[in-house]
Amino acid sequence: MLGGIEAGGTKFICAVGDKKGTIVDRIQIPTTTPDETIPKVIEFCKKYPIEAIGIGSFGPIDVNRESPTYGHITSTPKPGWKDYPFVQGFEDEFGVPIGFHTDVNAAALGEATFGAAKGMDGCLYITVGTGIGAGALVQGQMLQGHSHPEMGHILVRRHPEDLYKGRCPYHGDCLEGLAAGPAIEGRWGQKGIELVDRKEVWELEGYYIAQALMQYILILSPKKIILGGGVMNQKQVFPSIYQHLKEFLREYVSLPELSEYIVSPGLGNDAGITGALLLADQALTKEP
DSSP, rough: EEEEEEOSSSSSEEEEEOOOEEEEEEEEOOOOHHHHHHHHHHHHTTTTOOOOOOOOEOSSSSOOTTTTTTTTSSSSOSTTTTTTTTHHHHHHHHOEEEEEEEHHHHHHHHHHHHHHTTSSEEEEEEESSHHHHEEEEEEEOOSOOOSSSOOOOOOOOEEEOOOOOBTTTTSSSSSHHHHHHHHHHHSSSOOOOGOTHHHHHHHHHHHHHHHHHHHHHHHHSOOOEEEEGGGGOOOTTHHHHHHHHHHHHTSSSOOOOOOHHHOTTTTTTHHHHHHHHHHHHHHHHHHH
């Protein structure tokens, strides 16, 4: 039996299951502080004979096994979580192999194994919600170098009619600062779910997301792009993304039909937690 933890900035989803992605039990816990959230996670996991645990975490995190701070959440602005030793705490508590990566890389792994990119050796998974993050699977491996990708913080060209200053505490008007859920609410005065019929909202959102996709396509050339997260539940944004992406690319690269190439998660809201279970299986295989 495997344990999976999808550690998000708003909530933790914890599950037990197997390497086939079958979930036996799960729980959702609000993300507050480590002292409040982590004991509840441990209590849930201890109900089961878990052989390994996979953690897909919000970031930035240290995924370099040679680093003295491997397994830590690093420079997050979320109160209480900066420099938190995530992996070490669970190793000490459970004494089992721990798989650790970003929540979006875990989701990319889940989608490539069981979801919209099943059968492919690569895909790009992007979440647009409280923040924006992206994970990539390239030739069957989760993308990382010196650190993990932070694609949500790329710079984009501002729409000429957009006067919103941006919401990112680090970069102001980066992609996350202009297009994540809090930016939508900050610009329009209401949450995205309350702006469903406001065409101009989703036209602008598509403009920024399409710019980001153009850069990802030109740099990574992913075999499939999967757009998840709370904002992307507003399906009316997809036509705007397709339209703007065509205008930006100007047929410079040949792509499949965009409605088949850029899609919603095949696993729905379970992409991240399924990927966390797969991280646990990988850890168990490497460290029996």
